[in-house]
Amino acid sequence: MRGEAGSVTGQNVVKHDERARESEIIAEIRTGNPDAFEYFVRTYQKRLFRFIQTLVRDAQEADSLTQEVFVKAFRSLRTFKEEASFETWLIRIAINSVRDHQRRRKPVVSFGDLGGESEEGEDTLPRRLDPSDGTSPERDLLSREIRNRISRALDSLSPRQRAVFVMKHYGQRSILEISQATGLDEGTIKSHLFRAARKLREKLEDLK
Numbered sequence: 001m002r003g004e005a006g007s008v009t010g011q012n013v014v015k016h017d018e019r020a021r022e023s024e025i026i027a028e029i030r031t032g033n034p035d036a037f038e039y040f041v042r043t044y045q046k047r048l049f050r051f052i053q054t055l056v057r058d059a060q061e062a063d064s065l066t067q068e069v070f071v072k073a074f075r076s077l078r079t080f081k082e083e084a085s086f087e088t089w090l091i092r093i094a095i096n097s098v099r100d101h102q103r104r105r106k107p108v109v110s111f112g113d114l115g116g117e118s119e120e121g122e123d124t125l126p127r128r129l130d131p132s133d134g135t136s137p138e139r140d141l142l143s144r145e146i147r148n149r150i151s152r153a154l155d156s157l158s159p160r161q162r163a164v165f166v167m168k169h170y171g172q173r174s175i176l177e178i179s180q181a182t183g184l185d186e187g188t189i190k191s192h193l194f195r196a197a198r199k200l201r202e203k204l205e206d207l208k
Contacts, residue, residue, distance in 0.1 A: 015085075022086045029077060037074050044090055045070070047171075051091065054166045055098050057155060065101060069094045084180040091171075091181040095163055102159060153203035161196040164189055 028036045048069060053062035072093050073080075080089055154162055167173040167181065175186050182189070 019082075019085060023082060026077065026080065026082070026086070034074070037077075040073070040086060040090075041070055044087055047087075048090055048094060051166060051171060052094055052098060054154070054170060055159070055163055056101070057151070061101070065094070065097050069097050072097065084177070088173075088177050088180050091167065091173075092183075095182060098163075099159070149204060150200075153200050156203060157196050157199060161192045161199070164192040165196040165200075168193055 022040075025036050025039050045066065049062055049066045052065050052069070053059055056062055056065065069090060073090055076093075080086070084092075154165075157165065164178055164182065164184070167178050168175075173181070175189055178184070178189050179186055184192075
């Protein structure tokens with residue numbers, strides 16, 4: 001238990017140091033050094049691209065939207081209140097950009113239109129299908145067929161379910177962080193996670 005507590009404490013210290021460093025960079029940009037924004041591009045571009053690609057399922061669209069998100073973030077930096085982390089703020093912009101992108105192609109329901117219905121507990125995926133089970137390199141060892149099956153199963157989720165599921169299981173985001181990024185209450189987030197996991201279990205039943 002002591003080791004686990006020490007690990008959590010260490011992670012919190014790292015996060016605090018990162019937030020402090022990023023706050024300094026934001027202040028530098030706001031006082032007249034726009035080139036300092038390159039730090040955020042270098043730090044988050046790959047992660048943001050992977051997140052968006054999982055939502056839109058197209059690398060070219062994901063690349064374009066990733067650039068769009070950084071442009072929006074730079075232009076809106078003066079309105080960033082630093083209540084959440086910069087990465088959580090980026091994810092929020094990304095979700096809105098993907099939503100707007102999809103809306104231009106076909107009607108979608110916005111996050112704000114979702115109801116608050118919730119269900120007790122969260123469904124779970126089989127360990128070998130759960131993207132949070134192990135590190136990213138381990139996930140890459142899954143067979144091509146299984147990865148394709150999981151990709152197609154993710155496509156069967158609604159945009160809201162997919163976004164929440166990807167943030168929780170691929171992005172390792174807490175319920176609080178997902179709430180900050182999406183504007184959804186925690187009960188609604190848990191409901192989407194439950195329904196997404198249940199739907200994926202049904203789609204991937206034979207891979208258990």
